[in-house]
Structures are given as C-alpha cells and as structure tokens.
Amino acid sequence: AQSVTQLGSHVSVSEGALVLLRCNYSSSVPPYLFWYVQYPNQGLQLLLKYTTGATLVKGINGFEAEFKKSETSFHLTKPSAHMSDAAEYFCAVRALVKAAGNKLTFGGGTRVLVKP
Amino acid sequence: DVKVTQSSRYLVKRTGEKVFLECVQDMDHENMFWYRQDPGLGLRLIYFSYDVKMKEKGDIPEGYSVSREKKERFSLILESASTNQTSMYLCASSSRGTVGNSPLHFGNGTRLTVT
Numbered sequence: 159a160q161s162v163t164q165l166g167s168h169v170s171v172s173e174g175a176l177v178l179l180r181c182n183y184s185s186s187v188p189p190y191l192f193w194y195v196q197y198p199n200q201g202l203q204l205l206l207k208y209t210t211g212a213t214l215v216k217g218i219n220g221f222e223a224e225f226k227k228s229e230t231s232f233h234l235t236k237p238s239a240h241m242s243d244a245a246e247y248f249c250a251v252r253a254l255v256k257a258a259g260n261k262l263t264f265g266g267g268t269r270v271l272v273k274p
Numbered sequence: 275d276v277k278v279t280q281s282s283r284y285l286v287k288r289t290g291e292k293v294f295l296e297c298v299q300d301m302d303h304e305n306m307f308w309y310r311q312d313p314g315l316g317l318r319l320i321y322f323s324y325d326v327k328m329k330e331k332g333d334i335p336e337g338y339s340v341s342r343e344k345k346e347r348f349s350l351i352l353e354s355a356s357t358n359q360t361s362m363y364l365c366a367s368s369s370r371g372t373v374g375n376s377p378l379h380f381g382n383g384t385r386l387t388v389t
Contacts, residue, residue: 167314192377201278201364201380202317248316261332262378264309264316 160185160251162265170271177221177236179268181249184230190252191232192262193223197245205247208232219243244272277301278381280365286387293352295384297365304370306348307378308332308340311362323348324370355388362386 165180183189190209194202206217213225219242223234232249249265281296299306305324309317309332319332321340329340337359341349348367352359362385366378 162316164316194378194380199382201382202366202378203380204377207377250317261307261319261322262317264318266314266316 160189160263162249162251162263164247164249164265164268166268167266168269168271170273171239172273173241174238177234177239177243177270179234179247179249179270181223181232181234181265182230183232183249183251185251191223191225192250192252193217193221193232193234194248194250194264195219195245196248196267202248205234239270239272241272241274244270246270278365278367278379280363280381280384282384283382284385284387286389287352287355288389289356291352291355291388293355293386293388295350295352295363295365295386297348297350297381298346299348299365299367299379300346301367301369301379302345303367303379304345305368305376306342307366307368308338308348308350309364309366310334311364311383317364320350355386357388360386360388 161184163182192207193205196202206215208215208225216222221236246267246269248267250262278299307322308320323329323342339351364383365381368376
C-alpha cells in the first residue's frame with residue numbers, strides 16, 4: 159500500500175520569500191509523484207510530476223520539486239512567493255505496478271497563505 | 275484543453291434522499307474517478323472506472339455507487355444520503371497512456387450538504 163504525508167496543514171510566507179512544502183511518501187515499488195494546486199472554488203490543477211529520469215522537476219508558475227529516493231521525499235519549492243500562490247497544495251503518489259491501475263493517493267494538503 | 279464538467283456546483287439534500295452527481299469529460303479519456311475532499315484528509319478515492327460499464331471500488335466506497343453507461347459520463351450515486359456524506363466531491367479523468375504516467379484532470383467540484 160502507498161501513502162503520502164504532507165508536513166504542515168498550513169504554511170504562511172511573506173511575499174518574495176521562499177516557499178517550501180514538504181511531502182514524504184511510502185511505496186513498496188518505485189513511484190510516480192505529483193504536485194497539484196487548488197485555487198479557491200476550483201478543482202485541482204497539475205503543477206508538476208516525476209516519472210523517471212531527472213530527479214529535479216520543474217513545473218508551472220516557477221515551482222520545482224526534487225525526488226529523493228533515499229529520503230522518500232518529494233518537496234515542493236519556489237524561490238520567491240507571489241500573492242497569486244495562495245492556494246492549497248496536494249502531493250500525490252501512484253504506484254508503478256499494473257495492479258494499482260491509475261489510482262492516485264493524495265496527502266492531506268497544505269494551505270499556503272502569502273502575506274504582503 | 276481538457277474539460278471536466280460537474281453538473282452542480284452546490285447541492286443541498288435531505289437525509290435519506292437519493293442523490294446523483296454527474297460528471298462529463300470531453301477528451302475521450304478512458305479513466306474516470308470520483309474523489310471526496312475533506313479538510314485535513316486530502317482527497318480520498320470513492321470509485322473509478324477504466325472503461326464503459328466498468329467500475330472498481332476505491333478506498334471509501336461504502337454508501338456510494340457509480341454508473342458509466344457512456345465513455346464521457348461518470349455518475350456518482352448516494353443511495354440514501356446521510357449527514358456524514360456532506361463534503362466536496364471531485365470528478366477527474368485521465369487517458370490510459372503509459373501506465374501511471376498520465377495526469378488527472380479535475381472538475382471544479384460539487385459541494386454537497388446533507389441536512
């Protein structure tokens with residue numbers, strides 16, 4: 159079985175400061191990893207994904223994440239926060255075995271507040 | 275651009291009512307999913323479907339059923355709504371693609387309140 163833990167349900171950052179959202183996963187097989195963002199009153203949008211290859215993944219809106227197998231982590235960062243980054247962020251994992259199909263397992267989410 | 279449309283943005287229903295949540299996607303995706311979203315719990319998978327007339331239980335199927343009669347449409351049914359089913363419901367779709375590789379595309383959600 160796979161699971162995802164996001165440390166911190168709420169994060170507050172100042173505009174222009176570093177955004178760091180933590181995600182740890184457990185999976186018995188190599189995973190696919192995703193970050194999604196949800197703006198108020200909207201569904202989730204894909205920010206970035208790791209499948210294979212380069213462990214540093216760049217996504218939309220200046221976000222990036224690094225897959226660290228030894229730490230079972232996939233933390234999301236952005237060097238300089240913008241007011242428009244205020245949203246809820248979800249980390250998700252999909253096991254790379256056929257039996258798991260295309261099911262994603264999501265973390266509990268981290269809500270980001272950006273202070274002016 | 276992929277569009278996943280959920281028929282209702284807000285719904286208020288009474289305990290014991292039968293409730294239908296409808297979802298339509300326009301990109302000929304094989305896979306469709308129903309999640310519920312609750313604060314602190316993230317998204318939890320209720321049911322999913324890989325093809326027409328095919329369905330599989332997710333992690334929390336109790337109290338729900340689904341129907342997929344056409345490829346583009348995936349319905350979630352609450353046979354007898356209860357107050358603990360008050361939640362945000364999100365529909366998603368994805369192409370079959372390389373196993374595990376294709377991202378999910380989400381609708382804007384239906385906020386259901388059961389009184």
